[in-house]
Amino acid sequence: MAIKLELELKEAELVVAGLYKLPMEVAEPLVHKIKGQAMPQIAAQQEADKAKEEVKKDEPAPNAD
Numbered sequence: 001m002a003i004k005l006e007l008e009l010k011e012a013e014l015v016v017a018g019l020y021k022l023p024m025e026v027a028e029p030l031v032h033k034i035k036g037q038a039m040p041q042i043a044a045q046q047e048a049d050k051a052k053e054e055v056k057k058d059e060p061a062p063n064a065d
Contacts, residue, residue: 012038 007015016034019027 009038009042 013035016031019026019031019034
C-alpha cells in the first residue's frame with residue numbers, strides 16, 4: 001500500500017535529516033526514494049517560477065503619470 005503526503009520543502013528536509021539519525025542501511029534507501037520523488041517536483045516548480053518571471057519582464061511597465 002502506498003500513501004501520498006504533501007509537505008513543504010523545509011518539512012521534507014527535516015524528515016530526511018531525521019532519517020539520517022537511523023543506521024545508514026535503513027535510512028539510505030528511503031532518503032534516496034524521497035529525493036528521487038522530490039527533485040523532479042522542485043525542478044518543475046523552479047521552471048514554472050522562472051517562466052512566470054519572464055512573463056512579468058515582458059509586460060509593459062505601468063504609466064507613472
